[in-house]
């Protein structure tokens with residue numbers, strides 16, 4: 001029994017039904033017959049779906065390529081980590097200062113440490 005009444009707007013449920021039937025390999029004319037939706041509309045819905053799928057694939061591919069590409073210029077965030085050195089040199093205490101520069105985009109890290117004397 002056709003679910004669609006001629007002249008009425010095609011509902012989301014009907015669109016889903018049409019795409020599901022086509023996905024199962026039914027011909028467009030068979031789907032049109034079954035649902036009562038005109039064949040030209042069935043064609044349109046299907047090509048819209050294919051276009052959406054292609055767009056999605058293109059976006060995914062672009063995102064993947066973006067992830068693989070190294071930064072042209074890293075965007076560093078600087079972080080200073082101070083560590084009290086357990087060793088004491090003579091009367092002065094040394095403090096280890098680690099400077100971490102981490103790229104916000106790709107996660108590349110650069111560490112530099114130096115010792116700083118506190119008298």
Ligand SMILES: [Zn+2]
Nearest residue numbers: 071074103106
């Ligand atoms: Zn980077």
